Amino acid sequence: MFKKIKVSKYLAYLFLIVVSAIWTIPVIFGIVTSFRSQTEIVNEGFRLLPVNWIVDNYVAILENTSSAPILQWLWNSIFIATLHTLLVVAVISITGYGYSRMKFKGRDFLFFTLLAISFFPNVVNLIPSYKIIDILGWVNTPWAMIVPGLAGMGNIFLVRQFMRGIPMELDESARVDGAGDFTIYAKVILPLIRPVLIVCGLFSFTGSWNDFLWPVIVYTDVDKMPVTAGLLLLQDIYGNYRMIGQLMGSAILAIIPTLLLFFFAQKYFVSAINLNSGIKG
Amino acid sequence: MKKGLMILFASLVFVLAGCSGGDENTIQFWTPLTGEDGAYMDELVDAFNETEPEFEVEHVVTSDMYTKMYTVLNSGNGIPDLSIIHADRVTSFVKQGLIEPMTGIMEAQPELNTENYLAEAWEAGNVEGTQYTVPLDIHSNAMYYNKDLLAKYGVEHWLDDNVVTFDEMLSLQGQLEEGQYVLNDALAGWVVLAQIQNLGGDIQQDGAPAVNTPEMEQAIGAIKELADAGLMTPYGEDGYLMFQSGNVLFSTDGTWSSTGHGQVEGLNFGVTNIYAFEPTTFHNRASSHLFAMLEKEERTDEKEQVIGDFLEFIRQNSLKWAEAGQIVASTEVIESPEYDEYMQSFFTSTPEQEESLHIYTYEHYPYVAEAIDTYVGDLIHGEMDLQQGLEEMQKFVDDKVAEGSLDIENAETEETTEE
Amino acid sequence: MNNNNFLKPLLFVGPHIILFIVFILIPSVYGIYASFTNWNLIGDPVWVGLDNYKTILTDTDSTFYSQFFNGLKNTLLFVVFSVPLLIIIPLLIAVALEHKDLKFTSLFQTLLYIPGLISISAAALVWSLIFNKQLGVANNLFGSEAVWQTTQPYAWIIILIITIWAGIGGNMIIYRAGINGVSKDLYESAEIDGAGPVRKFFSITLPSIRFPLIYTMVMTTAGAFNVFAQPLMMTDGGPRQSTTVLMMYIRDLAFSHGESIAGLASAMAVLLGLVILVISAFQYYVMNRNAA
Numbered sequence: 001m002f003k004k005i006k007v008s009k010y011l012a013y014l015f016l017i018v019v020s021a022i023w024t025i026p027v028i029f030g031i032v033t034s035f036r037s038q039t040e041i042v043n044e045g046f047r048l049l050p051v052n053w054i055v056d057n058y059v060a061i062l063e064n065t066s067s068a069p070i071l072q073w074l075w076n077s078i079f080i081a082t083l084h085t086l087l088v089v090a091v092i093s094i095t096g097y098g099y100s101r102m103k104f105k106g107r108d109f110l111f112f113t114l115l116a117i118s119f120f121p122n123v124v125n126l127i128p129s130y131k132i133i134d135i136l137g138w139v140n141t142p143w144a145m146i147v148p149g150l151a152g153m154g155n156i157f158l159v160r161q162f163m164r165g166i167p168m169e170l171d172e173s174a175r176v177d178g179a180g181d182f183t184i185y186a187k188v189i190l191p192l193i194r195p196v197l198i199v200c201g202l203f204s205f206t207g208s209w210n211d212f213l214w215p216v217i218v219y220t221d222v223d224k225m226p227v228t229a230g231l232l233l234l235q236d237i238y239g240n241y242r243m244i245g246q247l248m249g250s251a252i253l254a255i256i257p258t259l260l261l262f263f264f265a266q267k268y269f270v271s272a273i274n275l276n277s278g279i280k281g
Numbered sequence: 282m283k284k285g286l287m288i289l290f291a292s293l294v295f296v297l298a299g300c301s302g303g304d305e306n307t308i309q310f311w312t313p314l315t316g317e318d319g320a321y322m323d324e325l326v327d328a329f330n331e332t333e334p335e336f337e338v339e340h341v342v343t344s345d346m347y348t349k350m351y352t353v354l355n356s357g358n359g360i361p362d363l364s365i366i367h368a369d370r371v372t373s374f375v376k377q378g379l380i381e382p383m384t385g386i387m388e389a390q391p392e393l394n395t396e397n398y399l400a401e402a403w404e405a406g407n408v409e410g411t412q413y414t415v416p417l418d419i420h421s422n423a424m425y426y427n428k429d430l431l432a433k434y435g436v437e438h439w440l441d442d443n444v445v446t447f448d449e450m451l452s453l454q455g456q457l458e459e460g461q462y463v464l465n466d467a468l469a470g471w472v473v474l475a476q477i478q479n480l481g482g483d484i485q486q487d488g489a490p491a492v493n494t495p496e497m498e499q500a501i502g503a504i505k506e507l508a509d510a511g512l513m514t515p516y517g518e519d520g521y522l523m524f525q526s527g528n529v530l531f532s533t534d535g536t537w538s539s540t541g542h543g544q545v546e547g548l549n550f551g552v553t554n555i556y557a558f559e560p561t562t563f564h565n566r567a568s569s570h571l572f573a574m575l576e577k578e579e580r581t582d583e584k585e586q587v588i589g590d591f592l593e594f595i596r597q598n599s600l601k602w603a604e605a606g607q608i609v610a611s612t613e614v615i616e617s618p619e620y621d622e623y624m625q626s627f628f629t630s631t632p633e634q635e636e637s638l639h640i641y642t643y644e645h646y647p648y649v650a651e652a653i654d655t656y657v658g659d660l661i662h663g664e665m666d667l668q669q670g671l672e673e674m675q676k677f678v679d680d681k682v683a684e685g686s687l688d689i690e691n692a693e694t695e696e697t698t699e700e
Numbered sequence: 701m702n703n704n705n706f707l708k709p710l711l712f713v714g715p716h717i718i719l720f721i722v723f724i725l726i727p728s729v730y731g732i733y734a735s736f737t738n739w740n741l742i743g744d745p746v747w748v749g750l751d752n753y754k755t756i757l758t759d760t761d762s763t764f765y766s767q768f769f770n771g772l773k774n775t776l777l778f779v780v781f782s783v784p785l786l787i788i789i790p791l792l793i794a795v796a797l798e799h800k801d802l803k804f805t806s807l808f809q810t811l812l813y814i815p816g817l818i819s820i821s822a823a824a825l826v827w828s829l830i831f832n833k834q835l836g837v838a839n840n841l842f843g844s845e846a847v848w849q850t851t852q853p854y855a856w857i858i859i860l861i862i863t864i865w866a867g868i869g870g871n872m873i874i875y876r877a878g879i880n881g882v883s884k885d886l887y888e889s890a891e892i893d894g895a896g897p898v899r900k901f902f903s904i905t906l907p908s909i910r911f912p913l914i915y916t917m918v919m920t921t922a923g924a925f926n927v928f929a930q931p932l933m934m935t936d937g938g939p940r941q942s943t944t945v946l947m948m949y950i951r952d953l954a955f956s957h958g959e960s961i962a963g964l965a966s967a968m969a970v971l972l973g974l975v976i977l978v979i980s981a982f983q984y985y986v987m988n989r990n991a992a
Contacts, residue, residue, distance in 0.1 A: 098712030517850030
């Protein structure tokens with residue numbers, strides 16, 4: 001019995017180490033490539049460590065501040081993604097509560113209809129979406145990046161799914177104590193769904209960070225662009241990647257903020273255990 | 282927390298307030314020039330703005346410019362004053378009524394005329410006798426050669442007449458070291474389009490797209506022969522990188538690649554024409570960056586005045602643009618001694634060279650090019666039967682033309698009723 | 701009283717409904733309308749009724765008929781192969797990470813999450829270099845002579861590899877959050893009963909995370925139907941258009957160099973949307989029934 005746990009523990013370690021190694025090698029290769037010259041890349045091929053470490057790629061990315069103000073882009077992204085994420089968390093928790101814990105006629109029908117509509121691939125939607133942003137006067141403003149994403153159904157679906165796993169008895173006993181819906185939402189449900197809200201926040205942050213077509217359409221000023229769209233301006237227009245190292249370098253710079261966020265956020269979506277004790281799945 | 286949010290919102294409102302304006306007092310100039318090209322253009326624009334024009338030019342680089350153009354044209358708001366478009370878009374843009382003629386600008390700036398530009402670039406903007414664009418450059422398909430490898434295989438004499446032929450390349454069959462190749466398949470579609478010119482063919486017949494032609498068959502067939510002979514880099518491998526790593530004699534990419542190849546230390550390379558059947562008949566399929574004005578009602582005469590000044594400034598001062606590897610369109614620049622230092626000056630060194638640059642201006646060229654690009658890899662590498670491929674390509678273009686045409690007809694009838 | 705019954709839910713779901721109408725419903729309805737028109741994105745759409753649908757679904761001679769069915773077939777192939785892996789691998793990882801007194805869980809988790817953050821163009825470049833026959837390791841390691849990008853089934857394999865490499869992070873953390881919601885008492889009492897890890901997984905973990913599991917299943921499938929970046933970057937749809945997925949054809953029709961054929965592209969998108977709907981509804985129905 002004791003042994004069994006030990007064996008399975010080592011198995012878990014083995015599995016995680018193997019998978020992480022496979023997943024990490026390409027990342028390391030990408031990072032290392034950003035420290036190599038074009039000459040070395042085309043001549044040496046796949047080598048885990050560069051022959052000569054160079055920082056020229058990063059210097060080239062950072063010094064071009066007039067046409068590619070990468071630090072400004074990073075700041076823009078942080079601003080947009082943060083505000084967007086805070087609003088998403090507010091919207092999805094309230095809406096998710098409405099669709100899972102309140103009773104009203106046609107509730108599920110309404111929810112699934114909205115979900116179904118949101119499943120249609122948006123190809124030409126770009127044109128009407130831009131028109132709407134234009135009418136609202138949001139062209140070339142951060143609003144165009146922050147607000148439309150709040151309408152998405154994916155996160156609400158996830159929150160609703162998690163909320164369905166919380167027993168209704170909790171609400172009922174709170175109601176007996178005289179609590180209204182807002183109290184139940186804020187005091188009972190919100191603490192319980194904190195892990196999933198953090199997950200959703202992370203998704204929103206990453207999604208907003210990685211969106212590259214929409215910002216190109218709604219922004220005209222290079223200075224106001226978020227970093228992912230801005231970095232596209234560094235690649236040349238012919239599809240031939242002239243500078244492999246620079247492309248890698250810029251991709252790596254772009255993920256640092258999201259990575260930091262993930263590193264700190266993960267503590268919260270796994271540390272919610274205590275709050276959940278006593279709840280049966 | 283609440284306080285923090287308030288501050289965030291307040292700062293946002295502040296940011297938003299600072300956003301409006303700007304458009305009125307500047308020339309909004311959109312280009313698809315990402316990467317280093319954009320930086321060179323920035324320098325040109327900055328230099329022009331230092332001459333203190335009535336309106337400053339604001340250069341906006343867009344990574345997805347045509348999609349962005351469609352959205353603003355559709356909404357009618359935020360249309361740029363000036364932009365750079367590619368040669369293959371002109372005819373279609375004119376037919377759709379999206380760009381304005383340059384007539385007024387040319388009247389104000391007498392030097393902006395056909396005499397002062399490379400003929401092929403100037404003509405690319407001429408649709409049925411009206412000039413719609415002023416050229417910045419020609420960017421052409423070009424063939425880079427590895428000097429060391431040419432010497433190694435003793436074939437430097439291939440370059441004596443500046444044209445490498447199919448037969449010359451075939452003569453190296455079976456003599457290459459393992460892992461080395463005579464040529465790569467970079468921009469294979471452009472190479473096919475050059476061969477069609479070499480064979481005296483075209484991609485249209487009486488206005489209808491002509492893809493399944495004897496010339497197309499011969500062109501693709503001849504390139505396939507090179508691949509079959511084991512001279513071409515294998516299908517799916519990165520021939521561009523293989524050239525940079527010094528294992529390929531010839532790379533058929535573009536004039537703009539010279540800066541990229543130049544980054545590779547120890548790569549001893551030069552540039553010549555795309556290979557051809559005969560040393561006397563050779564072409565390089567090219568395109569061009571052209572200044573154009575999208576249809577926009579509120580573009581004032583004062584702004585047009587400044588646009589004219591800007592184009593004239595570029596005509597005189599675009600030597601900087603040569604650094605991007607492009608063939609500058611202004612003859613004044615090309616004839617300056619400094620220009621000779623750039624590798625691409627090869628393509629304008631003689632009248633014959635100038636004539637080798639071919640820009641397709643056929644209305645449905647983009648569909649034809651798309652079809653060629655979709656099929657060419659499978660065809661030259663023998664993945665697909667040539668005859669079947671040609672039939673599918675023809676059908677591909679015909680179907681697209683048929684689907685796209687209804688709008689044009691409709692737009693034309695609308696115009697006539699207005700008149 | 702009755703009035704109040706509607707007002708309160710409206711306070712909760714109403715704000716989102718407004719956002720939804722403005723930013724999703726209106727553009728989507730416009731997209732569906734466009735599918736019944738001939739449109740070049742710039743001018744006004746011209747109503748053509750069911751013409752686009754007829755061409756795509758019944759005109760067997762048309763390029764668009766063959767594009768649609770070839771694209772749909774390739775998309776379905778991608779869905780069938782990628783979705784199970786995108787569910788099972790992250791689930792196994794999440795379960796392994798839950799193991800008692802395991803160290804470095806944050807590290808493992810972060811390492812596995814990173815690939816999903818890297819931009820697709822950079823990721824594609826890294827993998828291309830790895831699979832590059834001349835320079836890369838894949839061929840040296842596996843001793844294969846083929847050029848992976850242009851030989852089946854390798855072309856599909858590299859597309860799947862990059863998809864899974866970049867795609868497991870999201871589901872992994874959803875499962876993590878889900879498993880964390882399961883009471884530890886359950887596991888403890890199961891252990892007292894002598895249950896092994898496998899039995900605990902099937903009798904406690906899986907049932908407890910059934911709702912998140914349904915979510916990941918439906919959303920991963922819908923996402924896989926929308927795939928285009930990975931095949932575009934890794935194989936450019938080849939060889940012989942055998943990895944050209946439907947979204948690639950749709951985007952080419954609407955946004956390539958020639959005049960846009962947006963009406964037809966919209967019709968294909970609507971049809972794809974219907975396929976997604978039918979399959980997700982089926983998935984949801986089956987899984988919900990089994991879970992109940």
